Amino acid sequence: MAATPLQEDVTLLPETIARTLGLDAYGFAGQILAALIGAFIVGNVMLAMTGVAGPWAKRKITAAFTDRIAVNRVGPFGLLIIVADAVRLLSKELIVPENVDRPAWDLAPLVVAGSALLGFAVIPMGNGIHLADPEVGLAYVFATASLASVGLVMAGYASNNKYSLLGGLRAVAQNVAYEIPLVVTGVSVVIFAGSLRMGEIVAVQRETLVVLAGVPIPSWFAIVNPFAFVLFVVANLAEVGRNPFDTPEAPTEIVAGYQTEYSSVYFVLFYLGEFVHIFLGGAIIATLFLGGPAGPVLPGFVWFVIKIWAVFLFTQWARSAMPRVRIDQLMEIGWKGLLVLSFANLVLTAIIVGVIA
């Protein structure tokens, strides 16, 4: 059914930029420049969202869940706390503990923050904001997202701190355990969509599934296959390390896990990286299951942002209300529960799609 590409007018962001700025004339160099400008824009939008989320929105959301008020002194709704916090965090002394494994220790925060940003390259954000749409889009997203585990292990090992080491080990064990169900569940969507191309996956979901009382219900995969959606959301919680799966950081057990020894800018990078990861998780969920930028009335990009913030809100909700599972229980849930369920989902999807098609 998805044999013919449903995507029309696929103009990617770099192409638009190149055309607008007249960079077409410079050939390959112009293309690269346009791509860089596009990446710069997307990266900064994402970082700006993280900037809002980290120092401000997270506090406000958690406060709402826990009966508090949170920041309200600096600026309207305490919004200027973002500026104040940025200054505060960046002006802190960067403490480098003795005997840290230097290149690895310095690179880890960059890997964590960078890997998450890379993923956004293939995410269609609506209104033509889409950097690239390769054939292997979905595989690329999963690959870049899991690069973060390398960063976490580097941080954990290079810090020369036992809490960091425990955190790093937990992080890698957890990411391996939960990436498989995540990818396998993603594959079940691919079976429906018939393509790994992100633009294609979004386009497929634009079709109308049923019309209920005059309202057309789109065939978002969250509606078509809610089971896969739930599996994916749960695995994603583990992937971004939020309750009930925040064992790699587990503040009351292993202090702060892999980031125990990091301060100042390095800490900011970790902190940002985590939020970018949550947003990337949200973007993947939005693209795979929630129709990407699709939505009525509002422009596509706004819908896209709303969707990833909804996922962010969900992670914060889980964080405020759910206890943390123990590391062995986490492994058990991952390997014995989610993995089995995700394969069951894959096989079922394959059969259903095979029978229908």
Added chain:
Amino acid sequence: MSADPDRTAGADAGATETLPVTEGVEADRLAELLGDLVRRRDEHLNADAAFEVHPDDVQETLFTLRDEAGFDHCSCVTAQEYDDRFESIYHLKKYDDPTQEVSVVVPTDKADPRSESAEPVYRTADWHEREAYDLVGIEYDDHPDLRRILLPETWQGHPLSKDYDQDRPQVVTLQEHANPLEEDHKDSESDTMFLNIGPHHPATHGVLHLKTTLDGEQVADVDPDIGYLHRCEEQMCQQGTYRHQIMPYPDRWDYISAGLLNEWAYARAAEDLADIEVPDYAQVIRTMSAELCRIASHMLAVGTFALDVYGDFTAIFMYAIREREKAQKVLEDLTGQRMMFNYFRLGGVVWDIPEPRDEFFERARDFLDGLPQATQEFHDLLTTNEIFQLRCVDTGILPPETAKSYGATGPVARGSGIDVDLRRDDPYGYYDELDWDVITQDGCDNYARVLVRLREVEESAKIIEQCLDLLEDWPEDDREIQANVPRTLKPDPDTETYRAVEAAKGELGIYIRSDGTDTPARFKIRSPCFSNLQTLSEMAEGEYIADLVAALGSLDIVLGEVDR
């Protein structure tokens, strides 16, 4: 044996021989049971009997008392120095009936204070004897690990002994100090990893240092290192006068808003010592305010436990703090303070319920009315949560026999199915006139201990409700808040008593010996957290590090009380 040459109390033996023997069949029966082990009968106000035994007969005596007379609770070990001897007192009780008390007094030689350790009999004696060695300087033979517990290893002298030189500088070079980082390296031979948890760590609830050996993520061995918050509370109380100067200190032991419960421990001991009768009206106020403290304290315990299991600041923690805050508001109205109340006085309380009384009652009732909904919220959000149960059921197991051997009391003991509560078993205040229940859970795990606390909050609310009714209807001309107590209290010399109350964490006992002056000659605090914390290694060894943290949280220790 009575003609033993190294009898240390020889000097005043003639005088003390004539001391009146504590009456009661039970005491005589015990004396008969112990036979020749008893060298002398002493008198302690609290105990049915006080037997003096030879330093080499400690274990035999205690084994006999434990196995044949049923004294299964070694509640405290008090050590002190007289002019002519050292003395260790083992305060024994029964879990079934804490009013049956026996003191085993072990005098030791001044020059070489050595006596047999009670550790093989009661495992709780381990820490108690270490403390006695640390502060007073008595050495215990056969003790598995006799080293300092509250003071640094390098401390010079024993601060509560008579020849302690306060002016001696305690400067110790870095080399002499045991370096905690030294052990910080992995042994090339073994596959375990040594990990310092604390003294600064998010889950230690204060400055506690757990020397942990990890085998992977599992705890192979854990050794709590305490004393970081030692503030010489016993010493300070020994320098204060009975009437006024001691009462502010108890607030600072268990400082988590359980102040009034602590004050009551001192009040009870001192009133017993000086034979003060507390008017009923004051007893009702005491009972009500103490239970408010218990609610505040349990709320914090549940909240911080949730913090340990949930991580970060979660809804449950803030909800718990909110309820605690309400209890504290009522306490503030009553005492004028939020934490350091200093509200009890010997013979009563410092002032009556604030005027207008109706307003106070209304506010207190408002708090109680909201409480069932709040506890229901806890059950919805916490105890019925499947992940919470996954984490807490069957983790941190403390079997009842182990709990008893370690002298665990309070919610920790009741969570292990031990039906013990001094409010009921050894009634004081107004408790025996009121209608309430002792909560026990048979789970012996982290979950059971949390449930006990939550349900105890409901029982406390019942008690407060009844007290409020009583106070409202109390005839106006009969509101006596304090008994007539002399300005300077000088209890008779050589009177000794050990009295305990049910504090938020368990049996909080005070041993006082008077010497005829207006300050105690020995003031010993039996802290429930001190004994409860000892059970941690039993609960945590072999479990995951996350369970170690949960078990520690479920013990609900306050380092201010552990270290005193």
